[in-house]
Amino acid sequence: MYNTDMPSRAELPSSAKLIRSTIISAIVALVLLVTVVMPAEYAIDPTGVGRLLGLTEMGEIKQQLADEAAADEAAQLTAVPSAAEELSPEPTAPVQQTVADPEPQAEPIVATPAPAQPEWQDEVRVVLTPGEGTEYKLTMEQGAIASFHWVSEGGPVNFDTHGDGGGQSISYEKGRGVTEDEGDLTAAFTGNHGWFFRNRNNEDVTLVLRTRGNYGELKRAM
Numbered sequence: 001m002y003n004t005d006m007p008s009r010a011e012l013p014s015s016a017k018l019i020r021s022t023i024i025s026a027i028v029a030l031v032l033l034v035t036v037v038m039p040a041e042y043a044i045d046p047t048g049v050g051r052l053l054g055l056t057e058m059g060e061i062k063q064q065l066a067d068e069a070a071a072d073e074a075a076q077l078t079a080v081p082s083a084a085e086e087l088s089p090e091p092t093a094p095v096q097q098t099v100a101d102p103e104p105q106a107e108p109i110v111a112t113p114a115p116a117q118p119e120w121q122d123e124v125r126v127v128l129t130p131g132e133g134t135e136y137k138l139t140m141e142q143g144a145i146a147s148f149h150w151v152s153e154g155g156p157v158n159f160d161t162h163g164d165g166g167g168q169s170i171s172y173e174k175g176r177g178v179t180e181d182e183g184d185l186t187a188a189f190t191g192n193h194g195w196f197f198r199n200r201n202n203e204d205v206t207l208v209l210r211t212r213g214n215y216g217e218l219k220r221a222m
Contacts, residue, residue: 040055040056042062064198075176120149124136127204127205128197135195145187145213146193147183148182150182153206155205158175158178161195177200
């Protein structure tokens with residue numbers, strides 16, 4: 001004997017209810033994918049909700065770590081030139097020496113000193129422990145230009161120069177094992193533009209970043 005009565009046909013959900021429930025579930029899943037999963041996992045934030053919730057920054061860090069791991073693996077697979085190729089010099093043809101006629105001496109050229117650069121607007125100094133990362137951003141309008149110079153004292157660092165804002169993101173340059181860099185950063189769009197640094201050494205390093213130019217403020221993102 002069964003202790004539970006079988007449900008009647010009237011108690012079973014209709015096909016219309018099942019279809020409606022399926023559609024609602026699909027819409028909820030799609031909303032979660034766009035507003036939560038994509039910003040947190042892939043730093044893709046088409047709606048801007050992920051940036052407000054702090055999920056897009058989490059996704060950017062995950063993507064940076066994944067890029068670093070892929071670059072480490074690729075570096076280990078790089079072929080090393082054989083010792084025979086390095087030690088076997090190519091034959092060189094004998095050099096024939098010719099005596100040239102003396103040239104008339106030209107007037108000495110007086111070099112004009114280059115104009116002095118303006119002082120740096122901002123300077124930050126931060127100590128990174130082994131494996132630690134940090135991020136500094138400039139608030140910039142589209143087309144604005146900022147000059148920068150940074151140096152890593154005590155060992156090289158990995159860096160990623162990038163920008164984000166208004167649902168947009170861009171990577172300007174990446175480097176591994178670099179001790180110093182300088183140049184001009186031109187904002188591709190209005191938003192935050194700057195650098196992510198990570199210390200992959202076994203010792204502490206001191207990072208010094210100096211900036212000047214057309215920007216609002218220099219701020220630490222993390």
